[in-house]
Amino acid sequence: MPECDPGYYAKHCLPDDGAMESASYSNRPLVVRAMRLEHYGEPLVARELELPAPAASKLRIAVSACAVCRTDLHVVDGELPDAGLPMTPGHEIVGQVIALGVQVTQFQLGDRVGVPWLGWSCGHCESCLAGAENLCPQARFTGYQLDGGYASAVSADARFMFRITPAYTDEQAAPLMCAGLIGLRALKATGPARNLGLYGFGAAAHIVAQIA
Numbered sequence: 654m655p656e657c658d659p660g661y662y663a664k665h666c667l668p669d670d671g672a673m674e675s676a677s678y679s680n681r682p683l684v685v686r687a688m689r690l691e692h693y694g695e696p697l698v699a700r701e702l703e704l705p706a707p708a709a710s711k712l713r714i715a716v717s718a719c720a721v722c723r724t725d726l727h728v729v730d731g732e733l734p735d736a737g738l739p740m741t742p743g744h745e746i747v748g749q750v751i752a753l754g755v756q757v758t759q760f761q762l763g764d765r766v767g768v769p770w771l772g773w774s775c776g777h778c779e780s781c782l783a784g785a786e787n788l789c790p791q792a793r794f795t796g797y798q799l800d801g802g803y804a805s806a807v808s809a810d811a812r813f814m815f816r817i818t819p820a821y822t823d824e825q826a827a828p829l830m831c832a833g834l835i836g837l838r839a840l841k842a843t844g845p846a847r848n849l850g851l852y853g854f855g856a857a858a859h860i861v862a863q864i865a
């Protein structure tokens with residue numbers, strides 16, 4: 654299916670929020686290189702596709718680094734349903750802002766940002782209003798239902814992004830977008846515990862072990 658097909662974007666790009674065209678000169682459609690999952694269980698395929706102008710609440714990012722998470726492998730193997738093929742995996746993204754939607758005020762062109770697994774939520778359900786957007790029944794996830802970071806550039810919703818401190822390189826910051834978030838959340842949940850056990854020593858645990 655051609656990537657400019659409206660049905661494709663309905664499935665793979667963020668909901669549009671009544672988006673307006675941005676006035677920025679840099680918001681023209683952009684041809685990007687992406688590693689696409691076209692068939693479950695098969696190697697990713699290098700493709701070129703057109704990234705449309707970012708919608709109102711989105712940014713376009715030139716990808717500097719995108720780490721690999723175990724969940725990426727679950728997606729590629731077809732173990733998570735409804736990815737909707739073809740798509741671009743990768744949800745531990747760090748990059749530079751190269752285009753802004755008109756509603757984006759918290760970031761500027763040139764900012765270094767990170768994009769995590771949670772890519773969009775509805776903003777008005779019980780979970781969203783309680784600050785638990787990850788439990789939103791309509792939540793959509795980067796590199797799964799939304800095209801991810803194994804690409805030269807990607808569009809993502811600014812409301813779910815992080816500003817990246819200069820203290821970290823791109824490669825150091827990228828794993829923080831999923832493994833780091835999970836590890837920090839688990840560590841906080843331990844409260845004043847004096848002894849910690851780290852089980853299944855993987856991406857999250859090896860980060861927690863450095864800060865616990």
Ligand SMILES: [Zn+2]
Pocket residue numbers: 722723724725744770831832
């Ligand atoms: Zn992950």
Ligand SMILES: [Zn+2]
Pocket residue numbers: 774775776777778779780781786789790791792
């Ligand atoms: Zn919601």
